[in-house]
Structures are given as C-alpha cells and as structure tokens.
Amino acid sequence: MTGTTDIESVETFRARSKAWIEANLPLLSEPWVETRELQRLLFDNGYAGISYPKEYGGAGLTIEHQKAFYDIVAEQDRQVPSELMVSIGIIGPTILDNGSQELKQRFLPPLLRGDEVWMQLLSEPRGGSDMAGTTCRLKRDGDTYFLNGSKMWSSGAYHADYGLCLCRSDWDAPKHRGLSTIAVPLQGNPPGLTIERTRAVSGEAGHFCEEFFDDMPLPADNLIGEENAGWSVAQSLLFHERNAVGGIGMGYLGGWRRGGGAGAFTGIDVGPLREAAERRGVGGAVGTMIADAVISSVVDPLTSDRITLGLQLGTHKGHRGSLSKLQSSLSLHGVARAALAIEGAAALVWDGDDVQLDNAGTSWLAARGSTIAGGTSEMQRNTISERLLGLPREPAFDRDIPFNEVLRNLGKF
Amino acid sequence: MRLDLTEDQEFFRATTRKFLESEVPLATVRSLYDTVDGFDRTWWQQAAELGWTSLFVPESLGGGSLSGAPATDAVIVAEEMGRLVSPGPFLAVNVVAAALAWFGSDAQQAQVLAGVLSGESIATWAFAELDGRWDAASVVTTAGLDGDSVVLDGVKAYVEAAGVADWFLVTARTGEGLTQVLVPADAPGVTVTRGRSIDMTRRFGKVALSQVRLPASAIVGKAGTAGPAVERQLHLALALQSAEMVGVAERTLEFTLEYGRERFAFGRPIVSYQALKHRIADMAVTIEGSKAVTDALATAIDTDDPKVALLASVAKAYVGEHCLDIVDDCVQITGGIGVTWEHDVHLYNRRAAVDRAMYGSPEEHKALLATNTEGAA
Numbered sequence: 169m170t171g172t173t174d175i176e177s178v179e180t181f182r183a184r185s186k187a188w189i190e191a192n193l194p195l196l197s198e199p200w201v202e203t204r205e206l207q208r209l210l211f212d213n214g215y216a217g218i219s220y221p222k223e224y225g226g227a228g229l230t231i232e233h234q235k236a237f238y239d240i241v242a243e244q245d246r247q248v249p250s251e252l253m254v255s256i257g258i259i260g261p262t263i264l265d266n267g268s269q270e271l272k273q274r275f276l277p278p279l280l281r282g283d284e285v286w287m288q289l290l291s292e293p294r295g296g297s298d299m300a301g302t303t304c305r306l307k308r309d310g311d312t313y314f315l316n317g318s319k320m321w322s323s324g325a326y327h328a329d330y331g332l333c334l335c336r337s338d339w340d341a342p343k344h345r346g347l348s349t350i351a352v353p354l355q356g357n358p359p360g361l362t363i364e365r366t367r368a369v370s371g372e373a374g375h376f377c378e379e380f381f382d383d384m385p386l387p388a389d390n391l392i393g394e395e396n397a398g399w400s401v402a403q404s405l406l407f408h409e410r411n412a413v414g415g416i417g418m419g420y421l422g423g424w425r426r427g428g429g430a431g432a433f434t435g436i437d438v439g440p441l442r443e444a445a446e447r448r449g450v451g452g453a454v455g456t457m458i459a460d461a462v463i464s465s466v467v468d469p470l471t472s473d474r475i476t477l478g479l480q481l482g483t484h485k486g487h488r489g490s491l492s493k494l495q496s497s498l499s500l501h502g503v504a505r506a507a508l509a510i511e512g513a514a515a516l517v518w519d520g521d522d523v524q525l526d527n528a529g530t531s532w533l534a535a536r537g538s539t540i541a542g543g544t545s546e547m548q549r550n551t552i553s554e555r556l557l558g559l560p561r562e563p564a565f566d567r568d569i570p571f572n573e574v575l576r577n578l579g580k581f
Numbered sequence: 582m583r584l585d586l587t588e589d590q591e592f593f594r595a596t597t598r599k600f601l602e603s604e605v606p607l608a609t610v611r612s613l614y615d616t617v618d619g620f621d622r623t624w625w626q627q628a629a630e631l632g633w634t635s636l637f638v639p640e641s642l643g644g645g646s647l648s649g650a651p652a653t654d655a656v657i658v659a660e661e662m663g664r665l666v667s668p669g670p671f672l673a674v675n676v677v678a679a680a681l682a683w684f685g686s687d688a689q690q691a692q693v694l695a696g697v698l699s700g701e702s703i704a705t706w707a708f709a710e711l712d713g714r715w716d717a718a719s720v721v722t723t724a725g726l727d728g729d730s731v732v733l734d735g736v737k738a739y740v741e742a743a744g745v746a747d748w749f750l751v752t753a754r755t756g757e758g759l760t761q762v763l764v765p766a767d768a769p770g771v772t773v774t775r776g777r778s779i780d781m782t783r784r785f786g787k788v789a790l791s792q793v794r795l796p797a798s799a800i801v802g803k804a805g806t807a808g809p810a811v812e813r814q815l816h817l818a819l820a821l822q823s824a825e826m827v828g829v830a831e832r833t834l835e836f837t838l839e840y841g842r843e844r845f846a847f848g849r850p851i852v853s854y855q856a857l858k859h860r861i862a863d864m865a866v867t868i869e870g871s872k873a874v875t876d877a878l879a880t881a882i883d884t885d886d887p888k889v890a891l892l893a894s895v896a897k898a899y900v901g902e903h904c905l906d907i908v909d910d911c912v913q914i915t916g917g918i919g920v921t922w923e924h925d926v927h928l929y930n931r932r933a934a935v936d937r938a939m940y941g942s943p944e945e946h947k948a949l950l951a952t953n954t955e956g957a958a
C-alpha cells in the first residue's frame with residue numbers, strides 16, 4: 169500500500185468508480201441482489217478488495233481509494249454486499265497479516281470473488297470476552313488436525329463456507345501461548361461437525377449458530393499462522409473487527425453508512441423518530457432524545473473518518489478503532505431506546521393473532537447486540553484505557569501458569 | 582485541530598503553545614484573577630504580533646490567514662488557549678474581525694481593523710441581551726433609522742471584554758430584521774458596566790445604549806438584513822469555543838491521568854481501578870468525537886458548507902456537554918484536593934462551565950436540533 173507514485177490517483181479512481189457505480193450497482197430501492205452475485209460483479213470489474221494486493225485478487229490500491237468508492241456508494245444509495253463485511257473487512261485482512269504466501273493464495277481470491285464466505289468461530293458457551301480462554305482442543309496427528317469442543321454465537325455459520333476458529337493446541341502452556349487459529353470448512357456436512365441455529369431474541373431462527381466439533385479432521389494446511397501463535401492472529405483479528413464495526417481502515421465498507429441519502433451523515437436515521445414524535449405530539453424529554461440521535465448521526469461518522477485519516481497519516485496508532493466501536497454501538501442502543509420511548513405503546517401492541525416483528529419493541533429486544541457483539545463495551549473500555557491510554561492492566565489470575573491449572577466456570581458451563 | 586495540518590499551521594501551533602507556556606503559564610493565569618481586566622494589554626499586542634488577530638483580516642489591510650482557511654487556522658489557537666485556560670478576548674475579537682472582513686465597508690475595515698491587528702484596540706461582539714440567549718428572536722435592542730443616522734436603544738449583556746473594548750459590534754432590531762452597528766465605546770449614550778465571571782480571567786460586561794446616535798455609515802451591511810451575517814458570526818464563535826473546550830477537556834484528562842498514575846490506594850494506582858478506567862475510556866471517546874466535530878465545523882465555515890448551521894449546533898451540544906462532564910469527573914477522580922484552590926483543576930472547571938453557557942447552552946442547541954434539521958440560528 170505504499171509507492172503512491174505508481175498508483176492511480178484517487179481523483180481519477182473516484183471519477184471512474186462513480187461512472188461504474190451509476191451504471192452497474194443496483195439502488196437500495198431496487199430488488200435485493202444476492203450477496204455473492206453482487207460481490208462477483210465487483211470482483212469482475214476490479215472493485216472487490218480495493219485495498220488488497222493485486223496478487224491475491226485485490227485492486228492493489230489504498231484505503232483512500234476504498235473510502236472514495238464506498239462514499240459514492242453511500243451518497244448514491246447503492247447496494248453493496250454488506251453481508252460480506254466479516255469476510256472482507258475482518259477475516260481477509262487477518263489472513264493478509266498472518267497467513268503464509270500459499271495460504272493467502274489459496275483463500276483470498278475466492279473470498280474476494282464472493283465464492284467463499286467466512287465467519288468467526290471465537291466465542292464459546294464457556295464465554296466470549298475471555299477469548300483466549302478457549303477450551304476447544306486442537307490436536308495434530310501427522311498432516312491432520314483434530315478439533316473437539318464447541319463454539320457459540322457464530323453469526324452466519326449456517327450459510328458460510330469457512331470459519332476462522334481459535335482453539336487450544338497446548339494445555340500445558342500459559343493461556344496465551346497455547347492457542348492456534350485454523351480454517352474450518354462448514355458446508356457439505358463435513359465429518360465431526362454439527363451446526364445448530366440458535367433461536368434469536370425475536371423468536372425467529374437466529375442468524376447465529378452453535379457448532380459442536382467431535383474429532384473433526386482438518387488439513388494441517390488450514391492453520392493460519394504458526395501452531396501456538398494463535399493469540400497474535402486473534403489480536404490482529406480483533407483489531408480488524410473493531411475497525412470494521414467502527415467503519416475504519418480496511419473495514420470502511422459502506423455497510424454501516426447505508427441508507428443516509430445524498431450528502432447526509434449516515435448510519436443512524438433520525439427520520440422515523442421525528443415522524444413518530446410528530447404523530448404522537450410528545451414534547452420536552454422526547455426532543456432531547458431526538459437531538460441526541462441527531463448528534464450521534466453527525467458525530468459518529470465524523471469520528472470514524474477522523475480516526476481513519478489519523479491511521480493513514482500515522483498520527484493515530486493501534487487501538488483507536490475501539491473508540492469508534494464503543495461510540496457507535498452505544499449510539500445504536502440509544503436510538504433503539506429512543507424509538508421505544510417515542511413510539512410508546514403502539515410499538516409494543518398490535519391487532520391480530522400473528523406475531524409482528526417490524527416494530528420498535530422487537531428492535532429494542534435486540535438492541536444490546538451492538539454493545540455485546542464484537543467485544544462488549546466493557547472490553548472496549550479495557551482496551552482503550554489499557555492499550556490506548558496505557559493505564560495499568562486488570563489484575564489477572566490466569567497468566568503465567570499452565571492453562572490446565574486455571575480456574576474456570578463453575579457448574580453448568 | 583485537524584490532523585492534516587500544513588507545515589505553516591503546525592509551526593503556528595507550536596509557536597502558539599510555546600508563547601502561552603512561557604508568557605501565561607497557569608501561575609500567571611492565577612495572578613490575573615486579581616486584576617480588573619483579566620489580561621495584560623502589552624501581552625495582547627505580543628499575541629497579535631504572532632498573528633492571533635490577523636487571520637480573518639484581508640491581506641490588503643495587512644492581515645492574512647496561514648492556509649486560506651482562516652477558521653481552520655483560528656481553532657488551532659483556540660484549542661491551545663483551552664489547554665492552558667489562557668486569557669485574552671481571542672474569540673470576541675476574531676468574530677468581530679471576521680464580521681467586518683465578511684460584511685463591513687471599506688471605511689469600517691480601515692477604521693477598525695488596523696488597531697485590532699496590532700492589538701492596540703479591542704473590538705468585541707455584543708449579541709445577547711439580559712435573558713442570555715444567542716438567537717435572533719431574543720434581540721430587543723432597537724436600531725432606528727432617522728435620516729442619515731441610526732439610533733440605538735437597549736442593553737446588550739454577556740459582552741466579553743466589555744470593560745476594555747474600544748468598539749462594540751452591536752446586533753439590534755430594525756422592525757422584523759436585524760441590523761449590526763459598529764459602536765465606538767466613547768459614543769455619547771454608551772454606558773459600560775464592567776463585570777466578572779467564575780472564569781479566572783474572562784470578564785463580561787453590560788453595554789447600555791441610550792439614544793446612541795451614529796451616522797448610518799456605522800451600519801455593517803444593510804439595515805434590517807443582518808440575520809444571515811449574525812448566524813455566520815455565531816457559527817464562528819461556536820467553532821472557536823468548541824476548539825477551546827477540546828483543549829480544556831484534553832488537558833484536564835492528561836493531568837488527571839498523570840496524577841492518578843502516581844496516587845495509590847490499597848496498594849495500586851487509583852487509575853488501575855476499572856471503575857475509573859472505564860469512565861476514562863468514555864472520556865477518550867468523547868474527546869475524539871469533539872475534535873472530529875469541531876474540525877468539521879471549522880472546515881464548513883471556511884467552505885461555506887450548507888451544513889454549517891447543523892454542525893454548529895451539534896458541536897455545541899456535544900462538545901459543550903462532554904467538556905464540562907469530563908472536567909467534572911476529573912475532579913471526582915482527583916479526590917478532595919480537586920476541590921481546593923491549590924489544585925489546578927478548578928481553573929479548567931471554571932472555563933468549561935463558562936464556555937458551556939455562552940453562545941447557547943447544549944440544551945438550547947438540542948432544542949434546535951429536536952425541531953429542525955438546520956441547527957444554530
């Protein structure tokens with residue numbers, strides 16, 4: 169991503185992207201185009217993985233080019249395959265950072281083409297925040313690894329092709345030194361794998377799943393990074409995840425800016441709140457809630473833009489993405505709460521015998537998702553205070569002792 | 582302050598910081614508390630030499646910005662002033678300089694800007710009145726037209742540096758519309774009541790105008806049509822104020838962390854406790870957000886962006902609220918010494934509280950945002 173001299177200027181790229189987007193990408197108001205098909209369209213025209221190196225199927229340009237492209241997408245209300253945010257914004261960059269040449273050549277082009285969709289296998293029934301405490305076992309036998317244990321909350325595992333799985337390969341080493349990451353195929357009923365969809369809080373079949381691994385065989389070539397070096401892979405994954413959620417860096421993919429209309433600061437749509445307030449004629453405290461939503465809708469994207477710029481210029485380093493992740497997830501929760509308050513009883517009660525899901529009440533039930541998924545707000549605050557501001561780390565009782573001596577969950581976990 | 586400063590701007594920032602640190606360190610700020618004016622006029626002229634008063638003044642009159650983007654330049658100074666709760670009517674003087682540069686006649690510019698540039702004279706902004714609101718509807722002072730004269734009647738309040746000002750840019754009402762008039766402090770009928778604030782150095786006063794008769798050439802722009810001009814000045818005031826609050830908040834957090842790293846309780850530094858760490862993390866978020874929205878506002882002013890009014894209200898509502906909350910929580914983290922005269926945090930609390938209220942409170946700006954998408958004014 170250096171050597172800007174021999175790279176197409178952002179201006180010419182912007183101009184040609186604009187023309188291409190106008191001619192080719194469907195509008196948000198048009199029928200929904202299937203994710204993989206849409207990604208294939210981007211790939212075939214050189215707009216998939218804009219900041220990925222060419223040798224792995226990317227466009228070989230910079231994050232600035234990527235940002236230009238997705239800004240046009242947002243301005244023009246165009247569809248992009250935002251369901252691939254995890255693959256392209258998180259897993260791809262993690263493989264780029266950590267994979268061998270062969271691994272990158274094997275996995276990145278199909279990922280960018282939309283042929284292989286990825287998701288993350290990190291959280292477990294045992295816990296999600298303490299990711300390095302994984303109790304999934306990975307054991308090598310010749311050219312094959314065998315995986316045992318279970319993962320939980322895995323978004324989209326039922327339709328994804330691969331999961332990036334963090335597991336424990338050495339139980340005698342201290343917590344962080346016995347981890348490995350490996351690509352786990354999910355489709356076609358591979359032996360040793362059971363996937364169950366979790367029922368979401370709305371009552372519907374959830375987007376997330378639980379996986380059970382029972383001596384699941386995996387080729388040794390699927391290992392991402394070295395054996396027992398899984399923690400550094402996981403850290404780079406978390407870094408990209410925060411960025412993707414905060415709309416920063418390689419994670420600037422337009423998904424979260426969707427639906428803002430031309431020139432609007434997007435991400436949060438205040439329109440429905442205003443309409444509800446007008447309809448119901450509630451003043452005072454409600455006005456403050458609307459104003460707070462307006463403020464978030466303006467400040468959050470400006471903040472992530474500032475951090476993106478800072479990372480580019482080098483004035484910002486490391487874990488700044490946590491600022492945006494924390495900010496935007498709190499805002500989303502705040503807006504869901506405002507909608508609940510402003511819409512009142514009508515958001516919770518309806519006529520007829522059918523369950524209805526399209527209401528502020530049901531959205532409220534899932535509103536904490538944003539402050540839990542991708543590292544809870546508390547974990548972001550730990551990262552910001554410790555990694556960004558250098559404050560003393562939390563005392564921990566599980567470091568520097570063999571992992572099999574560490575205290576774990578009591579009872580049923 | 583933008584991340585992508587030009588070399589000139591970076592140099593300006595560095596010299597501004599050095600100047601403030603050496604000429605008006607906190608010890609000096611404390612001693613200025615006991616002075617009537619709150620700042621030293623000779624020092625102000627030195628500041629003017631550094632370019633503090635020239636940014637909005639046209640080059641033809643000896644001024645000039647660093648980058649062609651004067652609001653972006655000016656927020657650099659404002660942020661540095663916030664870091665050291667510095668004295669001096671930087672905001673008020675620059676808002677008037679900008680108003681004259683943008684809307685003033687050649688004669689008005691020639692009459693006022695040379696003195697402002699050199700720091701010898703002080704021009705200040707007289708918008709709000711006794712009810713302490715910065716919106717057009719609250720202006721009841723009248724500017725009556727009488728032949729070749731304009732006659733002012735009313736009381737302007739919350740006027741920064743009123744006691745030392747040579748010129749007041751007075752906003753008054755002519756029928757339905759607003760009129761801005763450049764009033765010399767010694768004009769017959771002008772009575773200034775000096776005042777103080779809880780800030781160590783920032784003084785505000787009242788300006789009573791009783792049948793103040795001036796030639797019509799004292800009107801800035803055209804009588805009855807100053808609404809948009811006043812809005813633009815308010816946007817600039819809010820940008821400078823937001824930048825100052827960014828400096829206040831960031832510096833307060835810095836010294837609070839320095840203190841908290843060295844202060845131990847139960848065998849560990851107080852800032853190792855998660856109850857404090859998590860609040861501090863939230864402060865880091867809102868400081869980053871405050872910087873982002875302040876920069877965007879300054880840029881919007883420099884580029885005449887139609888979103889400027891929205892940004893101005895969002896900036897004030899967001900930065901105004903979080904800056905004081907950060908300082909307030911830093912007092913809590915500092916503990917008992919934080920509510921003494923001896924500890925510096927009150928200097929920041931004073932400035933943060935005054936900034937929060939002036940030019941419209943976060944609550945007032947939220948009320949605007951709640952009902953219309955346009956924001957300030």
Ligand SMILES: Cc1cc2nc3c(=O)[nH]c(=O)nc-3n(C[C@H](O)[C@H](O)[C@H](O)COP(=O)(O)OP(=O)(O)OC[C@H]3O[C@@H](n4cnc5c(N)ncnc54)[C@H](O)[C@@H]3O)c2cc1C
Nearest residue numbers: 288289290291295296297321322323537541542543544546
């Ligand atoms: C919508 C959604 C999608 C998700 N998608 C995925 C996915 O695709 N892949 C995946 O692997 N996981 C996924 N997750 C799981 C998510 O990452 C975890 O839920 C999350 O990390 C928290 O883990 P937990 O639920 O086990 O809670 P715990 O880790 O048990 O935490 C419980 C509470 O304790 C707090 N806590 C824990 N440790 C600390 C600490 N050190 N300091 C302060 N407080 C602490 C937490 O903040 C939380 O409030 C998803 C979750 C949601 C809601």
